[in-house]
Amino acid sequence: MRRWLGEVPKMMAARGEKIWMDGHLVDFDQARVHVLGHTLHYGVGVFEGIRAYPTDAGTAVFRLAEHVRRLLTSARVYRLPVPFDAPAIERAIVETVAANRIVPAYIRPLVYRGEPALGVKNSTGKVSLAIASIPAKKYLGDGSESGVRAKISPFRKPHSDTIPSFAKACGNYLSSYLAGLDAQHDGYDEAILLDAHGYVAEGTGENLFLVRDGKLYTPGLESDILLGITRETVMTIAEDLGYPVVSKLISVNELLTADEAFFTGTYAELAPLREVGQHAIGTAVPGPVTRKVMAVFAQAVHGEEPRYARWLTPVPGTKAAAAPTPRAARR
């Protein structure tokens, strides 16, 4: 057996005080589901990853409305009738962040069928929503700043004819999991998955951009990616900075010969790519365009850039808790 199949990946510390379940905040250790729940067996569930950041005005959730909209779109793809509408889910997320008093926070809403209901075609069981808010870490560790080493994965993205990539569904992550473990085993920080036709798609939980001659390029939906909210955020910031952005098919050679490249994602934020396989990207240090976009992104999420204030939803009652992180420490 290949060794990576047996290895345990690094885990994030999933600890908060309360988890919101179908309208109630329950103690972290009581947030349980039945072992015969449909989602556990067949992967038919959908979820989101959202971040809350400290700002001078208190804790703020970044791009809350867009994440909730994507959650509900994903749920529609899998015929999961969510028993809460968008405003109610937004309120519940804000309530969960406030209750846990953790900042920066990683917020995980999950739509699932958790009652005993075996049978893959069983679509009648109760649909539930749970929301956790746990400490956010740097997903790609030190590489988030100095540059990530990634490997082109032998595992590819499933074609959207098989599993629609724009729905953020639990089962989608089987290929990410295999790709991530394989990259980790080979000593890389992250995997880059190709689409079914061999074009560059995305990381295990990140979208990917490259920079060439002052223009940004990123794979589009035709490469079976998740349409990332950070991807869209970066497209807006880059265009506002005067860098044109093109979404298109990207070959492996285009990536390897790029001036710069970086990952984007809620958990990874912006992480420069230093090497892909044995190839240095550009000069193997975070390039000037990447650094500029990263700097504006950091200002936007921390409420320091008024033109992007619309992306932040304040969490009432958190002003004192959110203040201290010095700028130098959080970048």
Ligand code: PMP
């Ligand atoms: N691709 C995949 C497969 C992901 O899981 C994620 C994380 N949600 C992303 C891209 C980035 O999406 P976002 O910027 O919305 O977090």
